Amino acid sequence: MGIGGDKIRYVSGFGDQAMNEPIILKEECIMKKFINIIAATMALFLVLMFSPILAESVSARNWEIVTVHGHSGHVEYMDRVQNADIYKGWGLNIDQKPGLFNWIHFSIPVPYGAKVRYLGIQFKTLSGDIMIADFHVYNGGIFIYDSPPMNLTSTDNTYRGNFYVIDMGVEHAINSALSLCINIGAGVEAMNHAIQIFAAGTLYFNE
Numbered sequence: 762m763g764i765g766g767d768k769i770r771y772v773s774g775f776g777d778q779a780m781n782e783p784i785i786l787k788e789e790c791i792m793k794k795f796i797n798i799i800a801a802t803m804a805l806f807l808v809l810m811f812s813p814i815l816a817e818s819v820s821a822r823n824w825e826i827v828t829v830h831g832h833s834g835h836v837e838y839m840d841r842v843q844n845a846d847i848y849k850g851w852g853l854n855i856d857q858k859p860g861l862f863n864w865i866h867f868s869i870p871v872p873y874g875a876k877v878r879y880l881g882i883q884f885k886t887l888s889g890d891i892m893i894a895d896f897h898v899y900n901g902g903i904f905i906y907d908s909p910p911m912n913l914t915s916t917d918n919t920y921r922g923n924f925y926v927i928d929m930g931v932e933h934a935i936n937s938a939l940s941l942c943i944n945i946g947a948g949v950e951a952m953n954h955a956i957q958i959f960a961a962g963t964l965y966f967n968e
Contacts, residue, residue: 828962881924901937
């Protein structure tokens with residue numbers, strides 16, 4: 762016999778207080794604790810995948826991670842791209858023309874009022890002569906973040922399975938819509954100028 766899916770046994774009381782009381786078996790308690798531990802471990806794994814540096818700062822808060830696929834990105838200047846087939850099943854593949862820059866825009870869905878500080882991308886550059894130069898973040902039509910200038914490249918698979926994290930420094934309450942804009946630039950060397958983007962996302966707080 763069970764209550765709420767738990768196996769029970771009945772014990773008798775003493776004297777006039779004799780009664781049947783459901784007692785959850787010890788192994789059921791152990792199993793529930795084990796499931797709770799697994800759930801907590803998986804939650805921590807998600808944070809660590811986004812960035813190990815975030816684990817301590819978000820562990821005690823009500824947070825969520827939302828990501829969008831790389832091929833959902835919008836390329837602003839298509840006339841500066843050398844290849845026509847930029848949208849792939851695995852992501853966005855842009856072969857940028859030498860000596861030119863471009864912008865890639867991602868809309869990342871978060872609940873109204875979500876507090877956002879951390880965003881991230883999974884990407885790979887196919888040489889050291891194509892790089893990410895800047896990140897911009899918008900709350901609807903309001904510009905809320907401009908990253909320091911950078912020459913960010915990743916020619917191995919470091920950020921293919923892990924996110925490169927963008928820390929805006931402070932939290933912003935999103936009361937419109939969240940947009941991540943990536944400024945890429947190609948050099949003029951006789952090298953591959955392709956960048957591949959697999960995902961973009963954010964870790965947000967919703968308390």
